[in-house]
Amino acid sequence: MSPAELFALPFMQRALIAALFTGIAAPAVGTFLVQRRLALMGDGIGHVAVTGVAIGLMTGASPIWAAVLVAVAGSVLIEIIRERGQTNGDVALALLFYGGLAGGIFITGLAGQSAAKLNTFLFGSLTTLSVDDVIVTMVLAAAVIVLCLGLAPQLFAVAQDQEFAQVAGLRVRYYNVLVAVLAAVSVTVAMRTVGLLLVSALMVVPVATAQQVTRSFRTTIGAAMVLGCVASVGGLVVAAVASTNDINAQTGPTIVLLALAGYVVAWPVGVWLRHRARLRAPFPSGGTTEHETAPEHAHQHGPGCGHLAVPHDDHVDYVHDGHRHAEHAGHYDEH
Amino acid sequence: MSVTTDSATPAVSITNGAVEIGGRPVLRGIDLSVEVGDFLALMGANGSGKSTLVRALVGLRPLSVGEVRMFGTPLDDFAEWPRIGFVPQRATAASGVPASVWEVVAAGRLTRRRLLRPLSRADRAAIEEALEVVGLAHRRRDAVSHLSGGQQQRVLIARALAGQPDLFFLDEPTAGVDLPNQQALAGALAALKARKATVVLVAHELGPLAPLVDRAVVMRDGRLAYDGPPLRDHEAHEPWFGEPHTHHHHHARSVHHDHAPQVTSPLDPPNGSHR
Numbered sequence: 001m002s003p004a005e006l007f008a009l010p011f012m013q014r015a016l017i018a019a020l021f022t023g024i025a026a027p028a029v030g031t032f033l034v035q036r037r038l039a040l041m042g043d044g045i046g047h048v049a050v051t052g053v054a055i056g057l058m059t060g061a062s063p064i065w066a067a068v069l070v071a072v073a074g075s076v077l078i079e080i081i082r083e084r085g086q087t088n089g090d091v092a093l094a095l096l097f098y099g100g101l102a103g104g105i106f107i108t109g110l111a112g113q114s115a116a117k118l119n120t121f122l123f124g125s126l127t128t129l130s131v132d133d134v135i136v137t138m139v140l141a142a143a144v145i146v147l148c149l150g151l152a153p154q155l156f157a158v159a160q161d162q163e164f165a166q167v168a169g170l171r172v173r174y175y176n177v178l179v180a181v182l183a184a185v186s187v188t189v190a191m192r193t194v195g196l197l198l199v200s201a202l203m204v205v206p207v208a209t210a211q212q213v214t215r216s217f218r219t220t221i222g223a224a225m226v227l228g229c230v231a232s233v234g235g236l237v238v239a240a241v242a243s244t245n246d247i248n249a250q251t252g253p254t255i256v257l258l259a260l261a262g263y264v265v266a267w268p269v270g271v272w273l274r275h276r277a278r279l280r281a282p283f284p285s286g287g288t289t290e291h292e293t294a295p296e297h298a299h300q301h302g303p304g305c306g307h308l309a310v311p312h313d314d315h316v317d318y319v320h321d322g323h324r325h326a327e328h329a330g331h332y333d334e335h
Numbered sequence: 336m337s338v339t340t341d342s343a344t345p346a347v348s349i350t351n352g353a354v355e356i357g358g359r360p361v362l363r364g365i366d367l368s369v370e371v372g373d374f375l376a377l378m379g380a381n382g383s384g385k386s387t388l389v390r391a392l393v394g395l396r397p398l399s400v401g402e403v404r405m406f407g408t409p410l411d412d413f414a415e416w417p418r419i420g421f422v423p424q425r426a427t428a429a430s431g432v433p434a435s436v437w438e439v440v441a442a443g444r445l446t447r448r449r450l451l452r453p454l455s456r457a458d459r460a461a462i463e464e465a466l467e468v469v470g471l472a473h474r475r476r477d478a479v480s481h482l483s484g485g486q487q488q489r490v491l492i493a494r495a496l497a498g499q500p501d502l503f504f505l506d507e508p509t510a511g512v513d514l515p516n517q518q519a520l521a522g523a524l525a526a527l528k529a530r531k532a533t534v535v536l537v538a539h540e541l542g543p544l545a546p547l548v549d550r551a552v553v554m555r556d557g558r559l560a561y562d563g564p565p566l567r568d569h570e571a572h573e574p575w576f577g578e579p580h581t582h583h584h585h586h587a588r589s590v591h592h593d594h595a596p597q598v599t600s601p602l603d604p605p606n607g608s609h610r
Contacts, residue, residue: 034431153442154445156438161425161442163423164421167394167416167421168416168421168443168446169416215435215476215477216435217432217438281481
């Protein structure tokens with residue numbers, strides 16, 4: 001089968017739509033989680049959602065809606081523990097991780113369901129989505145995107161400095177719970193795409209990649225959404241094309257590896273940009289009360305002379321061989 | 336919504352205030368009233384309770400006894416938060432994701448913005464003006480994490496300024512800030528004072544801010560030890576105020592570190608947490 005025929009198939013088109021929506025929604029919430037330094041919260045919620053899926057499988061209810069309910073409950077619990085426990089938030093997260101995963105596998109066993117059924121939720125199964133699944137995914141993902149972007153100023157302020165936001169009159173607790181609920185919803189939305197165990201990657205890795213090269217929050221969240229979209233749609237396409245060549249590439253891991261490849265490319269660029277910014281940061285003003293003349297040297301400093309030029313008060317210091325030379329009346333001063 | 340404040344109503348007052356943290360009394364018997372237009376410096380040694388007092392005044396620390404009134408309204412009923420500007424004690428203005436100077440300052444405008452509305456022209460003008468007052472307009476596009484500590488303090492002050500409040504609380508804005516940046520801070524605060532804003536400034540040392548201060552309050556061990564005309568830095572640390580002057584510019588967190596992992600129950604709030 002050629003790739004063109006493959007993409008004409010209805011299940012493939014459903015998968016593409018789901019990948020597009022989750023790829024945009026997950027990094028939007030992920031940016032606020034990373035901003036609060038809670039990058040692993042998505043992982044914790046994902047583990048809790050395993051229990052929800054298992055309850056859904058056992059009771060015959062829809063696993064997606066059961067997962068949404070349990071994940072929302074779990075995320076609110078994490079938020080309460082974080083607010084009350086402060087320093088021990090990571091221990092509380094760990095307890096929920098293990099409780100959620102163990103509970104999920106335990107209940108699946110009780111229900112007599114095979115591990116293969118649970119596996120489709122743990123590692124994703126984009127190509128088995130029904131029309132209803134796609135509609136649920138689109139609606140939930142769109143709600144997440146609209147809330148994340150619409151309330152971005154408030155969510156940004158709360159995540160940036162909670163105490164300032166509280167004194168500014170924002171209802172900090174509501175916004176904290178809102179972020180937790182949005183994270184839970186996007187986890188369950190993404191579970192069919194990349195699976196519950198890898199869901200946090202789609203929320204965090206595009207943000208980590210974007211912030212290598214960005215300087216503002218707005219560009220970070222925008223770039224992360226674009227990168228997440230490219231990774232999830234691209235990963236699906238790569239996996240699908242590979243399967244036409246008899247290579248068994250699973251969609252979820254392909255998406256996550258593609259996102260990580262983006263990070264690997266962006267990281268050296270980020271290191272170089274930060275190094276350059278540090279070198280070119282202006283020297284602190286003052287500090288040159290004495291007049292010390294540099295030894296005679298033949299080299300003429302100037303724009304484009306090859307030496308690092310750093311602003312210092314009202315002039316420029318040229319840096320070379322551990323010296324800071326500033327031009328002064330026909331000679332150079334040591335600054 | 337409009338509360339008429341005649342000049343006799345203090346901007347902020349606390350009567351018989353007490354704060355307990357983790358069951359231990361930290362502030363006792365605090366009576367303080369800040370008049371509209373005052374520039375008050377709250378001084379004292381580390382651990383004397385000056386930061387806790389400011390946090391109690393803005394409602395971040397509940398009082399165990401007593402009452403705080405903002406512009407005459409009890410704090411629980413107070414709704415005019417746009418009138419309050421708060422500069423929390425922070426070593427950095429950065430967080431887990433890059434944010435530009437302009438974005439952090441724009442967050443200060445949230446007090447006056449409605450939900451789901453874009454920035455109005457007045458919002459943008461206020462943000463620009465706040466950046467100008469602290470002298471960082473040329474750095475607006477830079478990431479705050481690329482700024483020096485002193486410049487980040489100026490960003491935090493600009494964020495409070497952007498909301499155009501009448502009453503400012505600043506918690507140690509000069510701690511760990513080099514002299515040129517302290518002078519820039521003093522310039523920004525002088526502009527506030529010229530606009531007749533009320534300022535409550537927590538400071539271990541005043542440095543270049545000293546000429547602005549109209550009234551000094553010195554705290555010692557959770558009580559008010561002095562309330563009167565401004566003091567010079569070293570007078571506030573005279574032995575009769577308690578601890579001798581120790582140059583702790585960095586806020587030594589009294590957290591005990593050893594090599595044993597500290598795992599307590601996750602639901603226990605850490606006792607005596609001072610944050």
